[in-house]
Amino acid sequence: MQTAQIVSFLIQASYFVAAVLLILGIKRMSSPVTARSGIQWAGIGVLVAVVATFFHSGKPGHVLIENAALIFVAIALSTAIAWVWGKKVAMTDMPQMVALYNGMGGGSAAAIGASVLLDAAMSNNPEHALTMTQALLAVIGALIGSISLTGSVIAWAKLDGRMDKTFRFSGQQVVNGACFLAAALIGLYAVWHLETQWVVLFFALALTFGVLMTLPIGGADMPVVISLYNAFTGLAVGFEGYVQGNIALIIAGTVVGAAGTLLTRLMAKAMNRSISNVLFSNFGGGGGSAQDIKGSLKPIEADDAASLLYMADNVIIVPGYGMAVAQAQHKIWELSKNLIDRGKSVKFAIHPVAGRMPGHMNVLLAEAGVPYDLIADMDDINPEFPNCDVAIVIGANDVVNPVAKTDKSSPIYGMPILDVANAKQVIVIKRGKGTGFAGIENALFYQDNTRMLYADGQDAANKLIAGLKAVDGGGGH
Amino acid sequence: MIDGFLALYLFMLAAFTGHEIISRVPVILHTPLMSGSNFVHGIVLVGAMIALGEATTPLQQIIGFIGVFLGAGNAAGGYVVTERMLEMFKSSKKPAAGGENK
Numbered sequence: 001m002q003t004a005q006i007v008s009f010l011i012q013a014s015y016f017v018a019a020v021l022l023i024l025g026i027k028r029m030s031s032p033v034t035a036r037s038g039i040q041w042a043g044i045g046v047l048v049a050v051v052a053t054f055f056h057s058g059k060p061g062h063v064l065i066e067n068a069a070l071i072f073v074a075i076a077l078s079t080a081i082a083w084v085w086g087k088k089v090a091m092t093d094m095p096q097m098v099a100l101y102n103g104m105g106g107g108s109a110a111a112i113g114a115s116v117l118l119d120a121a122m123s124n125n126p127e128h129a130l131t132m133t134q135a136l137l138a139v140i141g142a143l144i145g146s147i148s149l150t151g152s153v154i155a156w157a158k159l160d161g162r163m164d165k166t167f168r169f170s171g172q173q174v175v176n177g178a179c180f181l182a183a184a185l186i187g188l189y190a191v192w193h194l195e196t197q198w199v200v201l202f203f204a205l206a207l208t209f210g211v212l213m214t215l216p217i218g219g220a221d222m223p224v225v226i227s228l229y230n231a232f233t234g235l236a237v238g239f240e241g242y243v244q245g246n247i248a249l250i251i252a253g254t255v256v257g258a259a260g261t262l263l264t265r266l267m268a269k270a271m272n273r274s275i276s277n278v279l280f281s282n283f284g285g286g287g288g289s290a291q292d293i294k295g296s297l298k299p300i301e302a303d304d305a306a307s308l309l310y311m312a313d314n315v316i317i318v319p320g321y322g323m324a325v326a327q328a329q330h331k332i333w334e335l336s337k338n339l340i341d342r343g344k345s346v347k348f349a350i351h352p353v354a355g356r357m358p359g360h361m362n363v364l365l366a367e368a369g370v371p372y373d374l375i376a377d378m379d380d381i382n383p384e385f386p387n388c389d390v391a392i393v394i395g396a397n398d399v400v401n402p403v404a405k406t407d408k409s410s411p412i413y414g415m416p417i418l419d420v421a422n423a424k425q426v427i428v429i430k431r432g433k434g435t436g437f438a439g440i441e442n443a444l445f446y447q448d449n450t451r452m453l454y455a456d457g458q459d460a461a462n463k464l465i466a467g468l469k470a471v472d473g474g475g476g477h
Numbered sequence: 478m479i480d481g482f483l484a485l486y487l488f489m490l491a492a493f494t495g496h497e498i499i500s501r502v503p504v505i506l507h508t509p510l511m512s513g514s515n516f517v518h519g520i521v522l523v524g525a526m527i528a529l530g531e532a533t534t535p536l537q538q539i540i541g542f543i544g545v546f547l548g549a550g551n552a553a554g555g556y557v558v559t560e561r562m563l564e565m566f567k568s569s570k571k572p573a574a575g576g577e578n579k
Contacts, residue, residue, distance in 0.1 A: 018523075026513060031503075039556065039563055045520075046520055046523075046556075056526075066531070067529050091561075097554065101558065108544045112525055227511055230514060244524050248523065251494075253521070254491035255492075256514045257492070350505075366562075375505060
């Protein structure tokens with residue numbers, strides 16, 4: 001009995017240490033200097049808690065937890081797959097990987113809920129009975145976790161190009177609403193009448209709703225949705241933590257739930273979309289009466305563009321997701337270094353939703369070796385555009401479109417944008433004449449001071465570098 | 478079991494903590510931070526382990542196994558992906574890599 005108490009104390013102590021390490025880890029991740037150690041602290045926290053849990057023995061005389069072999073196999077198998085996959089996936093594909101791993105967490109929380117609820121429903125042992133609060137939170141946690149699981153899988157499939165972008169049919173919102181209502185009501189009913197068939201039906205509806213809810217949401221809104229599901233999983237973990245009486249789970253889950261909710265709101269705000277707007281409305285479908293844009297598209301050759309850059313002192317580069325798709329970030333950084341060697345000031349202007357998640361573009365540029373102090377936020381860089389001699393827009397479209405400020409009928413009206421239009425000269429590198437995510441024409445491209453350089457991102461950067469070298473013989477000053 | 482109001486206080490304080498921690502984060506770290514917070518809720522693995530540890534029937538064992546499998550994927554995958562992102566953040570003022578503590 002004495003040793004059992006000591007073991008129990010040590011397990012609780014290690015959970016406490018884990019909770020502290022997780023919170024400190026997130027805290028350290030909030031600054032670029034300490035971020036790397038932050039994830040390592042958090043990693044140690046989870047590791048400590050997992051190792052300690054292996055000694056969580058229910059029966060007297062047993063050292064290890066019951067089913068320890070089964071647990072070990074599940075962890076080893078899953079860790080191996082997730083680790084290898086996570087190591088080799090390309091940086092551009094990170095958002096969908098985060099979505100997938102997040103969905104797995106939601107599924108895990110839902111499984112805890114299922115296990116507890118079915119246990120209470122099937123066994124007559126009063127020890128397994130749940131209090132009303134426990135049953136209610138188990139159901140809510142399972143509902144949120146299930147939605148996060150199937151919703152994240154759909155989000156992953158969409159971003160990974162495994163599924164057509166959107167599925168819409170008339171009356172979809174009614175069907176979705178009915179599905180959610182049915183799941184919630186049956187879940188609530190099951191709280192009072194814990195019977196197997198209701199629990200099973202509840203999970204079927206909850207999992208289905210996650211799919212239905214995500215299907216009509218377009219790719220442009222996916223970052224907000226992934227972030228929302230991240231918050232969902234956090235909450236689900238917190239609730240299931242209460243059901244199990246595990247304070248570490250309550251704290252870690254709730255911290256993530258709150259942080260994720262705030263992050264989701266920041267993202268939605270950066271895109272000028274409310275969260276409900278993202279979830280319940282269709283985007284870019286109607287459009288219609290956008291104002292006509294005057295002017296014409298004026299193409300430019302790479303050599304001429306290089307001369308413009310050679311004459312410039314201040315250059316601002318505005319990268320968008322198109323650059324990342326073309327894998328041009330390394331070449332663009334090479335071009336930037338060529339410009340810096342020639343004594344020019346080069347900065348990168350990042351819109352909050354450039355890429356597919358806030359900060360995604362920063363990660364992609366960091367991968368190419370761009371130091372983070374050359375990268376400027378929208379609010380910092382916008383006042384500098386009037387002093388900018390040449391702004392290079394590569395693979396960005398909607399986030400530099402001035403109609404967001406001028407055209408009230410435009411679907412992107414009101415969205416904060418980068419004021420590239422104020423630069424003295426603009427060079428837009430673009431593969432073709434297509435429109436952006438929102439499917440609308442870009443007034444910037446038609447401005448008098450804008451030149452279009454039609455090329456693949458890597459090609460364009462190569463030609464610009466060659467053009468610069470041709471102007472001054474390759475040596476710089 | 479945790480007393481009802483105690484749990485409510487816990488939820489409230491943890492929620493404020495989460496809100497406070499993230500409100501001072503620069504935009505460049507939003508994606509790594511989302512990924513990092515995704516790893517943090519990988520602690521759910523511990524709960525799933527306990528659920529599988531208490532499982533007695535084959536059905537419970539299957540559900541528990543799925544829970545542990547998914548939870549471990551969340552934790553392991555979330556860690557790898559976050560670390561890969563964060564190891565790329567360098568400053569031009571300190572060009573030599575390894576300025577961060579290993």
